[in-house]
Amino acid sequence: MATQTQDERVAQTSLATKMLQRPELGALIGAAVIFFLFWSVDTTGNFAGVGGTAGWTDIAAPIGIIAVFVALLMIGGEFDLSTGVMVGTSGLLAGLLATEYGLNIWAAIGIVFAFALLVGFINGVIVVKTGLPSFIVTLATFFVLRGANLAVTKELTGTVRVANVEDTTGFDTAHAIFASKMAIGTSNFQISILWWVLATIFATWLLTRTQFGNWIFASGGDKNAARNAGVPVNRTKITLFMMSSLASSFVGIMLVLRLQGMQAGQGVGMEFFYIIAAAVGGTLLMGGAGSAIGASIGAAIMGIADIGIPYALWDQDWRWTFIGVILLAAVLVNTYIGNRAKGAKR
Amino acid sequence: MRGPNLDIKKLAVLTGVVALTLAGCAAGADSDAGEAASTETESAATETAAPANSDIKICVYTHGDGGTFWSVAQAGAEKAGEDLGITVDYQGSTNDSARQAAIIEGAVSAECDGVAASAPDPGAIEQAMLGLADAGVPTVTMNSGSAVFKDLGAFTHVGQDEIVAGREAGLRFNELGATNILCPIQEAANIGLTERCQGARETSTGTVTDFNLDGGLQDLTAASAKIKAALEADPTIDAIFALNADIAAKAALPAAQELGRDLFIGTVDMSEDALNAIAAGEMQFAIDQQQYAQGYLSVVLLYLNVTNAHALGGGLPMYTGPGFVDASNVEQVIGLVAAGTR
Numbered sequence: 001m002a003t004q005t006q007d008e009r010v011a012q013t014s015l016a017t018k019m020l021q022r023p024e025l026g027a028l029i030g031a032a033v034i035f036f037l038f039w040s041v042d043t044t045g046n047f048a049g050v051g052g053t054a055g056w057t058d059i060a061a062p063i064g065i066i067a068v069f070v071a072l073l074m075i076g077g078e079f080d081l082s083t084g085v086m087v088g089t090s091g092l093l094a095g096l097l098a099t100e101y102g103l104n105i106w107a108a109i110g111i112v113f114a115f116a117l118l119v120g121f122i123n124g125v126i127v128v129k130t131g132l133p134s135f136i137v138t139l140a141t142f143f144v145l146r147g148a149n150l151a152v153t154k155e156l157t158g159t160v161r162v163a164n165v166e167d168t169t170g171f172d173t174a175h176a177i178f179a180s181k182m183a184i185g186t187s188n189f190q191i192s193i194l195w196w197v198l199a200t201i202f203a204t205w206l207l208t209r210t211q212f213g214n215w216i217f218a219s220g221g222d223k224n225a226a227r228n229a230g231v232p233v234n235r236t237k238i239t240l241f242m243m244s245s246l247a248s249s250f251v252g253i254m255l256v257l258r259l260q261g262m263q264a265g266q267g268v269g270m271e272f273f274y275i276i277a278a279a280v281g282g283t284l285l286m287g288g289a290g291s292a293i294g295a296s297i298g299a300a301i302m303g304i305a306d307i308g309i310p311y312a313l314w315d316q317d318w319r320w321t322f323i324g325v326i327l328l329a330a331v332l333v334n335t336y337i338g339n340r341a342k343g344a345k346r
Numbered sequence: 347m348r349g350p351n352l353d354i355k356k357l358a359v360l361t362g363v364v365a366l367t368l369a370g371c372a373a374g375a376d377s378d379a380g381e382a383a384s385t386e387t388e389s390a391a392t393e394t395a396a397p398a399n400s401d402i403k404i405c406v407y408t409h410g411d412g413g414t415f416w417s418v419a420q421a422g423a424e425k426a427g428e429d430l431g432i433t434v435d436y437q438g439s440t441n442d443s444a445r446q447a448a449i450i451e452g453a454v455s456a457e458c459d460g461v462a463a464s465a466p467d468p469g470a471i472e473q474a475m476l477g478l479a480d481a482g483v484p485t486v487t488m489n490s491g492s493a494v495f496k497d498l499g500a501f502t503h504v505g506q507d508e509i510v511a512g513r514e515a516g517l518r519f520n521e522l523g524a525t526n527i528l529c530p531i532q533e534a535a536n537i538g539l540t541e542r543c544q545g546a547r548e549t550s551t552g553t554v555t556d557f558n559l560d561g562g563l564q565d566l567t568a569a570s571a572k573i574k575a576a577l578e579a580d581p582t583i584d585a586i587f588a589l590n591a592d593i594a595a596k597a598a599l600p601a602a603q604e605l606g607r608d609l610f611i612g613t614v615d616m617s618e619d620a621l622n623a624i625a626a627g628e629m630q631f632a633i634d635q636q637q638y639a640q641g642y643l644s645v646v647l648l649y650l651n652v653t654n655a656h657a658l659g660g661g662l663p664m665y666t667g668p669g670f671v672d673a674s675n676v677e678q679v680i681g682l683v684a685a686g687t688r
Contacts, residue, residue, distance in 0.1 A: 044457040051455025058448050150534055150560065160535045163469045186454050186481060255444050259470035263443055263535040310449075311456060316437045317412060 023282025023290060026334040027297040030280070030326065034301055038308025047311050054187035060303030061192035062087075062251045063273055064296045068203040069247040071278035071295035073240040075207070077220035077287030078127060078134035080241060082119070082141035083248040083274055087267035089145045090116060090252025092153055095162035095262055098169075105170035105257075112249050119145075120245030124238030134241075146268055153264045163261035171257070179258035192254055196296070199247065203292035216240065220287030276323065277302060280330040301326060402432040404648045405458035406641065407449050408489065409466050410438030413563060414592060414617050415637060419489065421686055422641030423462075430649055436641075441535065443470035450474035453483060460484045460648030465491025466536055468498060475499050484651040488644045489637065490538045492663040501651070502659025504643045506635035506667035508538040512545020514668050515587055515612055516554070518631055522610045524585035525552035530573060532562035532593050539589045542614060546587055554587065562593055569597035577605055585610040591617035591632065599623055616671060616688060621680045624673060634679075635667035638687050 019025055039048050046052045066083055073080055090112045097108035123141055127134045153160055165171065178195075181188040207213040215236045218226035223233045248267075256262045279285060280301060281294025305322050406423045410416030420436045427434030435456065439446035446463070451474040453461050461478055465471060465487045478485050479499030487495040488504045495503040519527055527550060529543035540556070547554040557576055562569035577583055586602070586609055588594035594613035602609045611629040613620055615637070623629040643666065650656040658664070671679050682688040 044455070046455045046457065049455075051452070055448075055452035055455055058451065059445075062444070159537060159540070161467060161469075161537070165469075188451065188477070258473070259443060259447060259467075260472060261467070261469040263441075263467050263470070265441065265535040266444065307452065310435055310437055313433070313435060 023334060024294040024297060027281045027294045027301070027330060030330050030333060031297050031301050031304070034308075034326065035304055038304060038312060041312040041314075042308070043313050044311050047308060050185050051187045052307055052311065054184070054189050055307040056300070056303035057193045057196075058188075058190050058303070059306045060299045061190065061196040062254065063270070063277055063302055064196040064299030065192070065199045065251055066244070066247045066270075067274045067277035067281075067295040067299045068200050068292040069240075069244045070274040071281060071283045071290050071292050072203055072207060072216060073244050074275070074278050074283045074285065075220045075287060075290040076216045076237055076240045077223060078237055078240065079138060079275065080123065080244045081135065081138040081271045082123065082145060083244055084267045084270035084272075085142050085145045085149065086116060086119065086245055086248035087252040087255065087270065088149050088262065088265065089267075090249035091256030091259075091262035091266060092149055092162055092252075092264060094253055095165045095256050096153070096156055098171075099162060099164055099167075100156050102169075105165075105168050105174045107170075109174065109253055112253060113246060116245040116249035117242050120242035121238060123245070124241035127241070128234040128237055142271070150264045160265075161261055161263040162256070165256055165262075166260040174253075175257045178254045190258075192251075195250070195254070196299075200292055200296045207292055212236070212239075217288060220289075222288070273302065273323075276327050280327060282334050298330070301330075399431040400433075402430075402459050402649065402652055403457055404432060404434050404460045404462070404645050404652075405453055405456060406434060406436045406462045406488075406644060407446060407453070408436075408438050408462075408464040409441050409443070409446055410464070411440045411563075412438055415590070415615050418686065418688065419637040419641040422638035422643075423645050424641075425638075425687075426642040426645035426649075430645070432645075432649060434645055441466075441533065443467040447471045447474045451477065453478055454481050458483060459652045460486075462486050462488050462504075462644035462648060463491075463498075463500075464489040465494060465498060466538060468494040472498055484648055484657070486644050486647055488640045489635075490536075495663065496661070501657040502647065502661075503663035504640050504647065504666060505663065506665060507663065508541035509545040509548075510665075511614060511633050511635065511668040512542040512547075513549045514545075514670070515542070515614070515631075515633060516546035516549030518612060518670070519546065519585055519587065519610065520549070520551050522585070522630060524550070524610045526580070526582045527552060527554045527585040527587050528557055528573070528576060528580075528583050529554050529587045530557040530559040530562065530569075530576075530589070530593060530598070532559045532569065532590055534558065534560035542589055543587065552585075555583075559593065559597075562597060563590065566592060566596045569593060570601045573598055574601040574604060577601060577607060577609075583607075583609070585612070588613040589615075591615045591620040594629060594632075595619035595623055599628060603628075616679065616683055618680070618683050621671065621676050621683055624671065624676045625680065627673070631670055631672040633667065634669040634671050634688070636669055636688070637666070639666045 070083060094108040094112045097103045098105050123138055126137050180191045215231045218231045219233045219236045227233050277298030278295040280298035281291055283290025309316055309319055416438055423436050424434050437449055447470050450463055450471055461483060468491055475485055475498040485500040486502050486504060487500045492503045492505055492507050531539045533539055543554055543556050559569050559572060586598045588598045591613050594611055598611055612631045614633045616632045616634055620632055647658055679688055
C-alpha cells in the first residue's frame with residue numbers, strides 16, 4: 001500500500017477519525033439514541049412531530065443558554081454554582097424594581113444585567129486573587145443570593161413572590177423580545193429557542209475562532225504554562241465568570257416576563273443541570289477541553305427525556321434516575337471515544 | 347497495529363448508529379401505523395357517540411413533590427383513572443413554577459382531554475392555562491388556587507380554602523385554651539401555608555407567630571432543632587400549629603418532648619405517625635384536606651365534562667376540607683392512612 005512508503009508525519013487523518021476526535025460526537029450519538037428510544041415508546045404519536053419538538057425545545061432552551069457559558073467556564077478550569085440562584089435573583093430583582101418602585105421594565109432589565117456582571121466580576125476576582133477553589137467561592141455566592149432572594153422579597157412585598165409584572169410599563173415590548181411565542185399548528189414555539197441558538201453560535205465562535213477562545217483553552221489546560229506564554233489568565237477567568245452570570249440573568253429575565261412574576265425559590269437546584277449538560281456534551285471537569293455545542297446537545301438530551309418520559313406514560317420520578325444514568329454513560333462514552341481517537345493517528 | 351483496529355471500531359460505531367436508526371424508524375412507523383388504523387375505526391364511532399373511555403386522557407399537573415401528601419393525591423387521581431377505565435397522567439413539578447408552566451403548555455401535544463392543575467403561583471401558569479381554554483381543553487384547579495380559578499379559565503376548584511382551614515384551627519386552639527401559638531412554615535414560597543397561619547390569627551384569642559422553617563421537609567432533624575430553639579427562646583409558647591404532618595410528628599413533637607414541654611399540637615394533613623400521636627394523646631388534631639379526594643374528584647369532574655359536557659361547581663370552588671381528625675375518629679382513619687389512601 002502507498003501509505004507504507006509515505007512519511008507518517010505528513011499522513012492525512014481520515015474524516016471519520018477527525019469527527020471522532022471532536023468532543024461533541026459522543027453527545028450527538030447519545031442524543032440520537034435517546035431520541036429514538038423515546039420515539040419508540042411514545043403513546044401520543046406526537047413526540048417526533050411538531051408538538052413534541054415544541055415541548056422539548058421549550059425545556060431545553062433555558063438550560064442550554066446558561067449551559068454553553070458554563071461549559072466555557074469549565075473549559076477555562078472553573079465552576080460556577082451560583083448560576084441557578086442567579087436566575088431567581090435576576091427575575092426577582094427585575095420584578096421588584098418594576099412593581100415596587102415603578103421603574104420601566106427595560107430600565108429594570110438594564111440594572112439587573114449590570115448587577116449580574118458585578119456578581120460575576122466579584123466571583124472572578126475572589127477566585128483569582130485568593131486562589132480558593134471556584135467551587136467554594138461560587139457556593140458561597142449561591143447561599144448569599146439564596147437568602148437574599150427570600151429575605152428581600154418578603155421585606156418588600158410581604159409575600160414570597162413577585163407578582164403582577166404584566167402591569168408594569170414597558171412589559172409588552174420586553175415580553176415580545178424575551179418571552180413571546182410563535183404558533184405552528186396547535187403548538188407554541190418559544191422565542192427562548194432562538195436565543196438558545198444564538199447563544200450557542202456565539203459561544204462556539206468565541207471558543208473556536210477567536211484569540212479569546214485560545215486563552216480559554218490555555219487557562220483551563222495549564223494556567224501556569226499559559227501565563228508564562230503571555231495569556232492573561234486572570235482577565236480571561238474573570239470575563240468567563242461575568243459571562244456565566246450574565247447568561248443566568250438573561251434567563252431570569254426571560255422567565256419573569258413569561259411567568260409574569262417569580263417565586264423566591266426559583267432556580268435553586270438548576271446549577272447542577274447546567275454542569276451536567278456541559279459534561280454530557282464533552283466538557284471535561286478538569287478543564288482544558290470541551291465544547292459549547294456539546295453543552296447544547298446535553299441540554300437537548302434533558303429536554304427530550306423530560307418530554308419523552310410522560311409521553312411514554314412512565315412514572316415521571318424516573319426522570320432523576322434517567323439523568324444520572326445518561327450523565328455516567330455520556331462521560332464514559334466521551335472518554336472512550338476520545339481516547340481511541342486520540343490514540344489513532346490516521 | 348492501531349490503524350486496522352480503529353477501522354473496526356469506526357465500523358462498529360457507524361453500524362450501531364445505523365441499526366438504532368432503523369430500529370427507531372421501524373418502531374415509530376409501527377406505532378404511527380397502529381395509531382392511524384385505530385383512529386380510522388374510531389372516527390366512524392365518534393361521529394355519533396362520546397369518545398370511548400380508553401381514549402380519554404386526563405392530565406393532572408401539580409406542583410407536588412411526591413412526598414407523603416402528594417403521593418396520596420396522585421393515588422386518588424390514578425384510582426379514578428382505573429375506576430373509570432381512562433388514562434391519567436400525573437406529573438408533579440416539585441415546586442418549580444417554570445417547569446409546571448412548561449408542562450401545562452405541552453398538554454395539547456400530550457393529547458390531554460382535560461387538565462387539572464394546582465395553582466400556588468397563578469401568575470406563572472396563567473398564560474398556559476388560558477392557552478388550554480383557547481384550545482378547548484377543559485381545566486380545573488386543585489389543591490391551591492381557590493380564589494383565582496376563574497381567572498385561569500378553569501370551571502371550578504377542588505380543594506380546601508387555606509384561610510378557612512386556618513380559622514377552624516384557631517377555633518380549635520381556643521377550645522383547648524392555647525394562648526401563644528407557634529406556626530412553622532416549611533415551604534417559604536407557598537402562599538397557602540402563610541394563609542393558614544393568617545386564618546388562625548383571625549380567630550385565635552391568643553397570639554399566632556409565623557416561624558421560618560423553609561426546607562424543613564428535606565431535613566427533618568434540622569427542622570426539629572430549629573423548632574426546639576424557638577421554644578427555648580420563648581417559654582410562653584404553649585401550642586404549635588404545624589402545617590404538615592411530617593413536620594408535626596417528626597419535628598415539632600420531638601422538639602417539645604426533648605424540652606419536656608407539654609404543648610397543644612395541631613397539624614394540617616395526616617400521616618401514620620401523626621395519627622398514632624393523636625391516638626396516644628401527644629397531638630390534639632389533624633386537619634384533613636382529603637387530598638385523595640382532590641385527585642379523584644378532579645379526574646371525575648373533567649371526565650364528566652369530556653363525556654357529557656358537565657361544568658360542575660356552579661362557578662364556586664368545591665371543598666374537600668377542612669375535616670378534623672382527633673381522638674374521637676382517629677382509629678378508623680389510621681387504617682386508611684396505612685393503606686395509602688388518606
